[in-house]
Amino acid sequence: MADILLIEDDVAIRSALSRGLRELGHAVSSSPTAFEGLRLAVDDRPDLIVLDLGLPDLDGVELLRMLRAVSRVPVIVATARDGDSEMVPVLDAGADDYVVKPYSAAQLDARIRAVLRRAGAEPAAEPLRVGGLRVDPRARAATLDGQELDLTPREFDVLHYLATRSGEVVSKRQLLTEVWQLPYGGADKTVDVHLSWLRRKLGETAAEPRYLHTVRGVGVKLAEPS
Amino acid sequence: MADILLIEDDVAIRSALSRGLRELGHAVSSSPTAFEGLRLAVDDRPDLIVLDLGLPDLDGVELLRMLRAVSRVPVIVATARDGDSEMVPVLDAGADDYVVKPYSAAQLDARIRAVLRRAGAEPAAEPLRVGGLRVDPRARAATLDGQELDLTPREFDVLHYLATRSGEVVSKRQLLTEVWQLPYGGADKTVDVHLSWLRRKLGETAAEPRYLHTVRGVGVKLAEPS
DNA sequence: ATGCCTGGTTAAGGCGATGATAAGAGCGCA
DNA sequence: TGCGCTCTTATCATCGCCTTAACCAGGCAT
Numbered sequence: 001m002a003d004i005l006l007i008e009d010d011v012a013i014r015s016a017l018s019r020g021l022r023e024l025g026h027a028v029s030s031s032p033t034a035f036e037g038l039r040l041a042v043d044d045r046p047d048l049i050v051l052d053l054g055l056p057d058l059d060g061v062e063l064l065r066m067l068r069a070v071s072r073v074p075v076i077v078a079t080a081r082d083g084d085s086e087m088v089p090v091l092d093a094g095a096d097d098y099v100v101k102p103y104s105a106a107q108l109d110a111r112i113r114a115v116l117r118r119a120g121a122e123p124a125a126e127p128l129r130v131g132g133l134r135v136d137p138r139a140r141a142a143t144l145d146g147q148e149l150d151l152t153p154r155e156f157d158v159l160h161y162l163a164t165r166s167g168e169v170v171s172k173r174q175l176l177t178e179v180w181q182l183p184y185g186g187a188d189k190t191v192d193v194h195l196s197w198l199r200r201k202l203g204e205t206a207a208e209p210r211y212l213h214t215v216r217g218v219g220v221k222l223a224e225p226s
Numbered sequence: 227m228a229d230i231l232l233i234e235d236d237v238a239i240r241s242a243l244s245r246g247l248r249e250l251g252h253a254v255s256s257s258p259t260a261f262e263g264l265r266l267a268v269d270d271r272p273d274l275i276v277l278d279l280g281l282p283d284l285d286g287v288e289l290l291r292m293l294r295a296v297s298r299v300p301v302i303v304a305t306a307r308d309g310d311s312e313m314v315p316v317l318d319a320g321a322d323d324y325v326v327k328p329y330s331a332a333q334l335d336a337r338i339r340a341v342l343r344r345a346g347a348e349p350a351a352e353p354l355r356v357g358g359l360r361v362d363p364r365a366r367a368a369t370l371d372g373q374e375l376d377l378t379p380r381e382f383d384v385l386h387y388l389a390t391r392s393g394e395v396v397s398k399r400q401l402l403t404e405v406w407q408l409p410y411g412g413a414d415k416t417v418d419v420h421l422s423w424l425r426r427k428l429g430e431t432a433a434e435p436r437y438l439h440t441v442r443g444v445g446v447k448l449a450e451p452s
Numbered sequence: 453a454t455g456c457c458t459g460g461t462t463a464a465g466g467c468g469a470t471g472a473t474a475a476g477a478g479c480g481c482a
Numbered sequence: 483t484g485c486g487c488t489c490t491t492a493t494c495a496t497c498g499c500c501t502t503a504a505c506c507a508g509g510c511a512t
Contacts (some may be wrong), residue, residue, distance in 0.1 A: 035261040039284070042292050058265075066268050071295070139449075140395045140441050148452070152499060153443040189459095190501060196461055206460060214459075216509085378488060416490055422471060432471055433497090442469070442498070453512100460507075470497080477490075482483100 002116060005046035006030040007037035007063075008078070009055050017050070020105020026112070034058035041067055048112055051095075053079040064095060074115045078103065128163040131224035133202075133211060135163040144202060154179070155198050158191075162212075162222035171219035195220060228342055231272035232256035233263035233289075234304070235281050243276070246331020252338070260284035267293055271407070274338055279305040279316070287319050294320040300341045302334070354389040357450035359428075359437055361389040375427055380405075384420050388438075388448035397445035421446060 008014045031037035053060035074096040127136040132145040142149045172188045204210045210225040234240045257263035279286035303321040353362040358371040398414040436451040
């Protein structure tokens with residue numbers, strides 16, 4: 001599934017997680033120390049790193065910053081402390097996610113998949129094109145037939161999400177969880193509102209769609225006008 | 227003269243060189259181990275590193291590669307071996323120069339000056355242009371429509387950073403870590419203040435931007451006025 | 453045909469992000 | 483050691499965006 005580097009000093013946890021993750025299909029290398037871990041991170045270039053905070057030889061945040069200096073490899077931090085406040089500096093230092101001990105390999109696997117999914121979706125820094133529509137993630141700007149569109153952040157996110165899946169039907173639920181990052185709770189009228197605003201700015205109506213097509217009972221899709 | 231980091235395990239050589247280089251006007255920090263040295267390289271960002279190959283805890287070439295992963299800081303390698311063939315992999319790994327033991331502080335100083343001269347001359351310090359804005363890293367000066375702008379050091383750094391990424395949205399967090407070199411800690415009001423000052427000196431307001439556009443919820447971007 | 457359900461639009465309020473200013477701290481330089 | 487320039491921090495005003503709510507319009511099933 002993925003190359004995982006596990007940096008964890010407790011030998012029991014380390015071997016248990018290694019075994020567990022391997023059974024779930026990952027390739028796992030591990031290190032009991034920060035420095036050795038850093039070396040492995042540089043040499044082996046794992047797809048993802050699981051980093052325990054309570055290392056003996058170096059503060060976890062410190063190591064995290066060094067890792068970040070070296071690469072943008074996703075890092076999941078594991079910690080015994082459970083206060084959320086403890087996690088703020090860690091996340092600020094560039095961690096992608098965290099788990100609180102005790103945690104199982106299966107739990108960790110779920111996080112790993114989520115983080116990798118997110119990370120994998122990212123490197124789309126190239127402008128996207130759908131017909132006369134151009135969506136540029138780097139500039140966070142969109143143009144329609146050369147005309148710059150004045151979009152709000154959320155509108156841009158929605159358009160961008162649809163543009164990366166142009167031609168594909170996307171459910172509102174999907175938008176809510178992916179764009180809004182909300183656990184789907186039914187309050188999806190907000191999505192409707194934003195789609196409406198988008199349509200207006202795209203110069204079209206729901207009755208006369210050009211790019212943004214409603215698929216009744218399913219969702220919406222972004223497609224080239226025919 | 228320069229911030230030098232000396233990574234050398236032999237205590238006699240280390241202290242002798244430290245003293246010698248200090249007398250020649252350099253600021254010297256040092257480490258007897260590779261890992262500690264790496265940490266200092268990341269944290270202190272020296273102007274140049276002098277690296278001994280015969281370290282106890284990690285192969286020199288290995289460390290060199292890790293250093294290169296972290297930064298492009300010039301590295302002079304010191305070695306006891308005298309065969310030139312030994313040096314090929316070292317130079318391939320990204321060393322800028324090397325000296326063979328035994329060597330004096332004065333000798334080293336000459337190398338240091340040569341490397342820094344080369345390194346300092348090199349970085350494509352071409353003036354950047356964004357519309358009527360010109361940012362000259364070499365002179366650390368900027369002009370707007372031919373008019374020289376009176377910028378403070380920090381203001382210039384911010385403008386320069388944005389100019390190298392013109393058209394791209396840059397987050398405040400990014401500015402804080404890249405320009406201020408701070409581990410993001412949330413104190414990003416400072417960034418706002420500097421942006422505000424920049425805007426004033428660019429003759430624009432946030433409400434009527436010409437070059438410096440805020441992208442709400444994300445950051446700012448420098449772009450040509452339309 | 454009619455009522456329900458899905459989807460669309462509009463309006464209004466609250467919240468959070470941003471912008472500007474001023475005061476204080478730090479620092480280098482004289 | 484003192485002065486002045488910069489940078490930082492704090493505060494407040496402002497503005498834009500998102501959400502919520504209410505209402506409207508079609509289509510589909512009964």
